[in-house]
Structure formats: C-alpha cells, structure tokens
Amino acid sequence: MIDFSYTALILLIPLVIFVLSGLFGNRFKPLVSGIIGTAGLFVIWVLSLVTAYQYFFLTEKAADGTFQELLAVNIRWLTFSDKLHIDMGVLLDPISIMMLLVVTTVSFMVHIYSIGYMHGEKGFMRFFSFLSLFSFSMLGLVVATNIFQMYIFWELVGVSSYLLIGFYYTRDSAVAASKKAFIVTRFADLGFLVGILILSYTTGTFDFITLTGDESPAFTSGQGIWFMGLSTMTWSMIFVFIGGAGKSAMFPLHIWLPDAMEGPTPVSALIHAATMVVAGVYLVARLFPIYTTTAPVALDVVMYVGAFSSVFAAIIACTQYDIKRVLAYSTMSQIGMMMFALGVSGDGGHEGLGFMASMFHLFTHAFFKSLLFLAAGAIIHAVHTNVMNEMGGLRKYLPITHATFLIACLSISGIPPLSGFFSKDEILAAGYEKSLLLYWVEMIVSGLTAFYMFRLYYSIFWGKATQYHHTPHEAPKTMTVTLIILAVITLLAGFIPFSHFVSSDRIPFAAHLDLSIALPAVLVGLTGFFVATLFYRKETTIPGQIFNFLGGFSRAAYHKFYIDEFYLFVTKKIIFNYISRPIAWFDRHIVDGAMNGLSYVTNEASFRIRRFQSGQLQQYALVFVSGAIFLTLFFLYLWTH
Amino acid sequence: MFEGVPLTWFLITGTIMFFIGIYGFLVRKNLITILMSTELILNSVNINFVAFNKILYPDHLEGMFFTIFIIAVAAAEASVAIAIIINIYRRLVNIDVEKMNEMKY
Numbered sequence: 193m194i195d196f197s198y199t200a201l202i203l204l205i206p207l208v209i210f211v212l213s214g215l216f217g218n219r220f221k222p223l224v225s226g227i228i229g230t231a232g233l234f235v236i237w238v239l240s241l242v243t244a245y246q247y248f249f250l251t252e253k254a255a256d257g258t259f260q261e262l263l264a265v266n267i268r269w270l271t272f273s274d275k276l277h278i279d280m281g282v283l284l285d286p287i288s289i290m291m292l293l294v295v296t297t298v299s300f301m302v303h304i305y306s307i308g309y310m311h312g313e314k315g316f317m318r319f320f321s322f323l324s325l326f327s328f329s330m331l332g333l334v335v336a337t338n339i340f341q342m343y344i345f346w347e348l349v350g351v352s353s354y355l356l357i358g359f360y361y362t363r364d365s366a367v368a369a370s371k372k373a374f375i376v377t378r379f380a381d382l383g384f385l386v387g388i389l390i391l392s393y394t395t396g397t398f399d400f401i402t403l404t405g406d407e408s409p410a411f412t413s414g415q416g417i418w419f420m421g422l423s424t425m426t427w428s429m430i431f432v433f434i435g436g437a438g439k440s441a442m443f444p445l446h447i448w449l450p451d452a453m454e455g456p457t458p459v460s461a462l463i464h465a466a467t468m469v470v471a472g473v474y475l476v477a478r479l480f481p482i483y484t485t486t487a488p489v490a491l492d493v494v495m496y497v498g499a500f501s502s503v504f505a506a507i508i509a510c511t512q513y514d515i516k517r518v519l520a521y522s523t524m525s526q527i528g529m530m531m532f533a534l535g536v537s538g539d540g541g542h543e544g545l546g547f548m549a550s551m552f553h554l555f556t557h558a559f560f561k562s563l564l565f566l567a568a569g570a571i572i573h574a575v576h577t578n579v580m581n582e583m584g585g586l587r588k589y590l591p592i593t594h595a596t597f598l599i600a601c602l603s604i605s606g607i608p609p610l611s612g613f614f615s616k617d618e619i620l621a622a623g624y625e626k627s628l629l630l631y632w633v634e635m636i637v638s639g640l641t642a643f644y645m646f647r648l649y650y651s652i653f654w655g656k657a658t659q660y661h662h663t664p665h666e667a668p669k670t671m672t673v674t675l676i677i678l679a680v681i682t683l684l685a686g687f688i689p690f691s692h693f694v695s696s697d698r699i700p701f702a703a704h705l706d707l708s709i710a711l712p713a714v715l716v717g718l719t720g721f722f723v724a725t726l727f728y729r730k731e732t733t734i735p736g737q738i739f740n741f742l743g744g745f746s747r748a749a750y751h752k753f754y755i756d757e758f759y760l761f762v763t764k765k766i767i768f769n770y771i772s773r774p775i776a777w778f779d780r781h782i783v784d785g786a787m788n789g790l791s792y793v794t795n796e797a798s799f800r801i802r803r804f805q806s807g808q809l810q811q812y813a814l815v816f817v818s819g820a821i822f823l824t825l826f827f828l829y830l831w832t833h
Numbered sequence: 834m835f836e837g838v839p840l841t842w843f844l845i846t847g848t849i850m851f852f853i854g855i856y857g858f859l860v861r862k863n864l865i866t867i868l869m870s871t872e873l874i875l876n877s878v879n880i881n882f883v884a885f886n887k888i889l890y891p892d893h894l895e896g897m898f899f900t901i902f903i904i905a906v907a908a909a910e911a912s913v914a915i916a917i918i919i920n921i922y923r924r925l926v927n928i929d930v931e932k933m934n935e936m937k938y
Contacts, residue, residue: 806934807933807934807935808931808934809930809933810858810859810860810930810931813858813859814859817855817859
C-alpha cells in the first residue's frame with residue numbers, strides 16, 4: 193500500500209507561497225516572487241504527476257477492478273459533536289486526480305506565461321500571490337474529502353477569482369466586473385449551501401465516500417418526504433446544481449463570465465477557461481451516484497440547462513467582436529456540453545459513457561481553451577486591442593501564436609485527430625443514446641463552434657491587412673514556450689484511453705469510436721469551418737448581409753439576448769424600488785428613528801432639569817433635610833398605625 | 834453628678850441643639866458660621882450618645898468611646914474645613930457660601 197500522505201504538500205506549498213509573497217512580496221524584486229511562485233507550481237505539478245502515476249499504475253485495485261477511493265490525508269478540523277464535524281483532507285479517486293493534473297498543469301503554464309505577460313506591470317507580485325491563492329483554493333476544492341470542505345474552498349476560489357478579475361482596480365469596468373462575478377456566484381452559492389444543508393440533514397454526513405458509496409444514506413434516507421412533487425434528495429441535488437451552475441456560468445447565471453474577461457488574460461486562461469468554471473461540472477460528477485440513483489429529475493435539469501446553455505452561448509459567440517468575449521462564450525458553450533453529457537449519462541459501465549465523456553471533454557477543453565486564451569493574450573500583447581475588427585493579417589507577424597491558435601481551433605472544432613474530436617465525439621455518442629433531439633442540438637452547437645472559432649481565427653490572422661502603429665512582434669520566450677507545450681498536449685491528449693481511467697463507477701471499460709457518430713460530427717465541424725472560410729478569409733460583405741437578413745434575432749444575439757438588461761431591470765427597477773427602498777426607509781425612519789427619539793427625549797429631559805443643579809450648597813442641604821424629615825414622619829406614621 | 838435628671842431632658846437639649854445647628858447650616862451665609870453649625874449638630878449627637886449610655890447601659894462604655902471618637906474626628910474635620918475655607922478666601926477674597934457656585938450646570 194503506497195502512502196499518499198505527501199499529497200498534503202500539494203495544498204500546503206501554494207498556501208505557503210501565497211502567504212510569503214503576499215506578506216513579504218514588497219521586499220523581493222518582482223521577478224523573484226514570480227519565480228518563487230512558478231517554482232512552487234513546478235513542484236506540485238511533479239507531485240501530482242507522481243500521485244497520478246502511483247494511483248493509476250501502482251495501487252492495487254479492488255477485486256472487481258474498481259479504482260479505490262483513498263483518503264490520503266484526513267484531519268478533523270472543526271468538531272461540533274461526535275456526528276457533526278468538518279474534516280479537511282485529500283481524497284484520491286480517478287476524477288480528483290484527473291482534476292489535479294489539469295489544475296496543476298494549466299496553473300504551471302499560466303505562471304510561466306505570466307512572467308512574460310505581466311512583465312513590468314504594477315503589482316506583479318500581488319498578481320503572483322493571488323495566483324498562488326487561487327491554485328491553493330482550486331486544489332483544495334478538487335481533493336475535498338467532504339462536501340463542506342468543498343464548499344469552503346469553493347468560496348475561496350470565488351474570492352480569488354474576484355481579486356484577480358479586479359486586478360486592474362483603477363479601471364472602473366474591472367471593478368464592476370469583479371463585483372458582478374462575486375455577487376452572481378455568491379447568489380448561486382446560496383443555492384449550494386441550501387443543497388448541502390438539506391443533503392447533510394437527511395443523510396447525517398458530509399463525507400463524499402459515505403455519500404457516494406454503495407450503501408449511501410443518500411439512497412435510503414429522506415424517502416417519502418415530497419415537496420412540489422419532488423423528493424428531498426431531488427431538491428437538494430437541484431440546489432447543489434444551482435451552485436454549480438453559478439460557478440460554471442450556466443444559463444441563467446452566466447452573465448458574470450463575459451465581464452470577467454476584464455481581468456488579465458492569463459487569469460482568464462486559468463480561472464475562467466480551464467479550472468474554476470468547470471468546478472460546477474466537477475461538483476455534479478462528484479455527487480453523480482446520488483444524481484443517478486435518487487434524483488433523476490435533477491439530472492434531467494442538468495441535461496436541459498447544459499444543452500440550452502451550449503446553444504445559447506454558441507449563438508452569442510458568433511456575433512461578438514471582442515476576442516476574449518468570443519472565447520468566454522465559447523467556454524460557456526463547451527461547459528454546457530459537459531453538463532449535457534453528465535445529464536444524459538447513466539451509472540456504470542457503458543451506460544456511464546456520458547460521465548466519462550464529460551470528464552474527458554473537461555480534460556481536453558482545459559488544455560485547448562487555456563491555449564486559446566494564452567494565444568489571445570499574446571495577440572493582445574502584440575497589437576494592444578481586444579477587438580477583432582482592428583486586427584487582421586497577423587499570421588506574418590506572430591508565426592508561433594498563429595500555429596498554436598490554429599491547433600486549438602481545430603481541436604475545439606472537433607477535427608480529428610486532435611483531442612477535442614475524441615471528447616466531443618464521446619459526448620455526442622452519449623447524447624445519441626439518450627435523446628435524438630438533444631443530440632442534434634449538440635450537433636448544431638459543434639457546427640456553430642467550428643464557425644465562430646474560425647471566424648475568430650480568420651479575423652485575427654487573415655482578412656484585411658491592417659496598418660498597425662508599430663509592427664506587431666512575437667511574444668517573449670516565456671509566453672511562446674507555454675503555447676507550444678499546450679499545443680503539444682492538445683495534439684496528443686485525445687489518444688489517452690480515458691475510459692480506462694475515469695468512469696462513473698470507477699471500473700475501467702473500453703469506449704469505441706463510433707463512426708456513425710464521428711462522421712457526421714466531423715462533417716458538421718468541417719461545414720462550420722468552410723462557411724467561416726468563405727465569409728471571413730477575405731473581407732466579404734456576406735456576414736453583414738446575413739446579419740441584416742436575420743434582423744431582430746441577430747441584433748438580440750449581439751446584445752446577448754438582453755439578459756443583462758433584464759437583470760438590471762429586475763434589480764434596479766423592481767427590487768431596488770419596491771423592496772430595498774422601503775426596507776431602507778424602514779431602517780432609517782423606524783429603527784434609527786426609535787433610537788434617535790430615545791436620545792432626543794433624554795437630552796431634552798436633562799436640559800429641562802439641569803436648573804436643579806444650582807451649585808447652592810444650602811439649597812441642597814434644605815432639600816436633603818426636608819427629605820429626611822419627610823421620611824421620618826412617614827415611617828413614624830407607618831409605625832404607629 | 835447627674836443623678837435624678839431624667840433622660841428626656843438630655844434628649845430635649847440634644848434636639849434643640851440639633852435644630853439650631855440645622856437652622857444655622859441652612860440660613861447663614863458665612864462659611865465659618867456654617868462650620869460652627871455642623872459642630873453644634875455633632876455635639877447634639879454626642880449628648881445623646883453619652884446620655885443613652887449612662888442611663889441605659891451604665892456598665893458599658895461604648896457610648897463614651899463613640900463620643901470621644903466623634904470629637905477627634907470633628908477636630909480633624911474642622912482643621913480640614915478651615916484650611917479649605919482659607920484657600921477659598923485667598924482665591925475669592927470672600928467666604929460667602931452663595932458666591933461658591935462654580936460647579937453648577
């Protein structure tokens with residue numbers, strides 16, 4: 193039996209680096225804190241590779257070939273009573289190790305990249321200490337042994353996301369975006385908390401191993417209690433999913449993600465593409481046995497929300513001009529596909545294909561989407577704008593960025609043999625088995641994906657040759673090297689026999705490439721690609737004509753279907769006016785008024801009676817003597833009667 | 834020496850002295866006179882103590898002790914009070930109690 197207790201270091205190293213560079217960062221040269229952060233990430237990256245190797249290849253499996261769930265570290269952190277206690281620890285199972293690999297790899301790449309990208313920025317070491325804080329929180333989230341630990345780290349990633357989006361705190365838009373992200377996800381986390389409370393109240397435990405085991409109390413308790421036609425477990429799972437949907441930017445809680453692009457681009461790559469935003473998918477995957485066994489309705493909710501979000505975001509992505517916003521909507525769309533795949537999945541064996549596909553897509557998406565963001569960062573670094581209309585013809589100036597961006601585009605469009613093809617194919621195959629309608633919806637989404645990605649690609653690298661103020665130049669080595677590494681991973685990741693490592697019941701199975709699914713998927717992807725080529729390779733008027741032809745619909749899509757306006761209307765016009773204002777009035781006039789009135793009365797009364805304090809000694813003595821005489825007579829009277 | 838004098842006489846004398854003292858304390862304006870009035874009040878109490886002790890408990894001496902104690906304390910108090918009055922006089926060139934109203938509202 194291998195001792196995995198060293199995995200605690202994976203959590204501790206970034207925490208220590210965060211504290212050190214956060215407290216003493218000013219004493220170092222900026223570059224030193226960057227290097228310390230990167231070195232720490234390198235160490236935990238190696239550690240998680242070792243963990244993965246030891247877990248998948250050296251640890252004995254259970255008798256039926258199941259990968260075991262191992263409690264590598266477990267510390268009782270808060271004890272309220274014997275039954276109610278909150279633990280902190282490291283749980284190792286296939287999905288947590290998969291997430292460990294994703295988080296450490298992407299985070300490591302982003303650290304290297306940021307040394308180049310953030311060079312000379314004010315607050316360089318602040319940036320790196322926040323990155324370490326984020327890495328710590330995200331790793332704590334993925335290895336959580338119980339749902340409460342997950343919730344704590346869940347909030348921590350929310351905080352670090354808030355800090356990093358608002359990194360350029362002198363810019364109003366960044367401040368507004370960070371607040372929006374924090375408030376929207378906080379709002380969703382309320383759902384998560386309610387879900388946790390219901391779940392732990394009915395089952396009496398927080399522990400993941402107990403909750404998702406074969407004899408889970410979640411399968412038996414809470415039976416027979418129904419509310420609005422749904423059982424307790426279904427409700428709790430729906431509430432937990434609301435938390436996940438908030439973090440993963442699912443409709444209708446997605447509004448924060450596009451604005452979150454105000455943060456520095458490496459942050460978008462790390463947090464808002466690869467790691468934090470998939471936390472919701474991970475959460476559903478973590479509680480998956482409960483979803484399939486006792487809460488199939490909640491799983492259907494996951495499926496529909498995921499499918500709708502993927503279409504919704506893909507349509508908006510086709511109309512946006514800010515390259516980071518296109519990528520943000522693309523992320524939302526891809527995460528929608530992952531949610532969809534979880535939603536269509538059953539439990540165990542080939543039934544659990546969707547689960548595997550979802551995790552696989554999470555894995556590959558993390559790499560190619562962070563690659564896309566980092567490449568976008570290199571482009572922005574070169575031309576100092578986010579808007580694709582002001583770009584064009586960049587392939588001559590940025591050869592490495594161009595090549596890696598193209599690889600990522602091909603991958604996300606599902607062109608074989610890149611990694612995105614394999615994972616997307618599994619998702620479609622899983623969808624095909626569950627619902628033909630949603631299968632075609634997802635098919636359209638992958639077509640749209642290819643279209644908007646190549647729209648982006650051609651607008652940046654081809655199209656009209658724009659005149660730049662100064663000639664764009666390729667990014668520094670620290671940036672290009674990470675692009676190349678991620679491109680290599682993107683090229684190769686698809687060949688990992690993923691189903692041998694990750695499956696819904698942790699028993700390896702063989703997933704086959706189904707040509708009847710793969711062929712149409714590739715054809716749809718290629719169609720999107722060709723249409724984009726036709727429209728955008730040379731500057732044409734076709735897109736404008738189509739935009740005008742679709743009229744109101746395309747305008748609505750350009751304005752993101754007015755969801756932001758709707759929320760603003762609801763909050764500013766309805767909630768502020770009819771709820772907040774009366775409450776504020778009540779607070780100011782009734783609550784404060786009572787207190788102010790009390791002090792006013794006291795003040796007035798003492799003002800009136802202060803004349804008694806005359807300073808005349810004999811007057812006081814007279815009062816005293818009269819009082820004494822009066823009391824004497826009074827008691828005499830009482831005594832004699 | 835006082836054999837045959839009833840207790841009531843002592844008490845009446847004490848009470849008269851006490852109220853003379855109170856009256857003086859309340860109406861006189863001169864601080865020295867007020868101090869003298871307090872001495873009268875204290876001495877009326879002393880008379881009561883001694884008389885009660887002599888008539889009710891002839892074998893005990895607590896009343897006497899109390900009286901001596903009060904005389905000692907009154908002497909100390911008088912010296913402190915006169916010191917204060919002298920200080921006031923130096924500051925205000927006046928010892929009228931009605932002028933001493935610095936501490937009012």
